[in-house]
Amino acid sequence: MTDWDGAKYAEIATLQHDVGRRFVAELTPPAGARVVDAGCGEGFVTRLIAELPPVAAVVGFDPSPLMIARAREGRHPGVDFVEGDVTTFVADDPFDLAVSLNALHWVPDSVAALTRLHDAVRPGAGVVCQFVPEGERPSIEDVAFGVATGVSTGVGTGAEGRDAGGFAAFFEGFEPPHVHRTRGEWRDIAGAAGLEVDDLTERDLAWDFGSADAFRAWCALGFTAYTDRLPAERRDEFLARVTDAYGRVTGSDHVLRFLQLRLGAHRPR
Ligand SMILES: C[S@@+](CC[C@H](N)C(=O)[O-])C[C@H]1O[C@@H](n2cnc3c(N)ncnc32)[C@H](O)[C@@H]1O
Structure with missing residues (x-):
């Protein structure tokens, strides 16, 4: 597990905060709800959920100590943050809603993740998760993996050529840190976890960072699983190659295009 830099994330995550506001605006928790937020990061979304009028309390958890440390700095009534992993999380008391955004x-x-969220809510309660699914266009994560290893994980990511940047020696045995699955796969996984699926809405979104430098700074934040394996002097070069290669996918060096799949489900009574 990579430890995300909570303080930098809070500074630079304008995109995640915008997505977070929209995600929370569509939640419909029951009156007096206790909510759990899996993979809460620095807690921005968790605090927004706590501000929804029907919500009584929210627990956010995340395995990243730096993220949780940052989340705890933003004190907020009715909000608690704990370190935890969604594949092993166990609720003391069942929640009325479980959510997870881009974790x-x-x-x-x-399967383990959705099973834990199923088990964390009372029968009849909702589980709403949003994340990046598999799509036809290579994602920025696919491109990063291709640049690092010379192995393509998405359609067309071989455009860079096999290990053109000479990074593969640092990535022997490296597995992609991301998992992108299709809508159909997520439907099956939710079923295997015991959930009944109510909604699987996919959206194709774009975010303009305004400059190639700002886009690279954002990538630096999310790609520490890669940059941590590289000598410090090669990290900027790696990120530049990723954004260049990605520019060949989108036609821009400062626009991110990304899919979001909203999986709405409930635990059967
Ligand atoms: C892109 S951030 C999203 C944070 C927050 N939900 C948001 O929307 O701003 C992804 C988060 O997933 C967390 N994460 C990674 N593996 C996880 C796991 N096994 N269980 C729970 N969270 C995890 C990371 O630590 C990171 O904080």
Whole structure:
């Protein structure tokens, strides 16, 4: 598990915060709800959920100590943050709603993750997760993996050529840190976890960072699983190659295009 830099994330995550506001605006928790937020990061979304009028309390958890440390700095009534992993999380008391935003595509064992969220809510309660699914266009994560290893994980990511940047020696045995699955796969996984699926809405979104430098700074934040393996003097070069290669996918060096799949489900009574 990579430890995300909570303080930098809070500074630079304008995109995640915008997505977070929209995600929370569509939640419909029951009156007096206790909510759990899996993979809460630095807690921005968790605090927004706590501000929804029907919500009584929210627990956010995340395995990243730096993220949880940052989350705890933003004190907020009715909000608690704990370190925890979605594949092993156990609730003391069942929650009335479980949510997770842009965390599950970083968790390889999707069945374990959704099973834990199913078990964390009372019968009849909802589980709403949003994340990046598999799509036809290579994602920025696919491109990063291709640049690092010379192995393509998405359609067309071989455009860079096999290990053109000479990074593969640092990535022997490296597995992609992201898991992108299709809508159909997520439907099956939710079923295997005991959930009944109510909604699987996919959206194709774009975010303009305004400059190639700002886009690279954002990539630096999310790609520490890669940059941590590289000598410090080669990290900027790696990120530049990723954004260049990605520019060949989108036609821009400062626009991110990304899919979001909203999986709405409930635990059967
Ligand atoms: C892109 S951040 C999203 C944070 C927050 N939900 C948001 O929308 O701003 C992804 C988060 O997933 C967390 N994560 C990674 N693996 C996880 C796991 N096994 N269980 C729970 N969270 C995990 C990371 O630590 C990171 O904080």
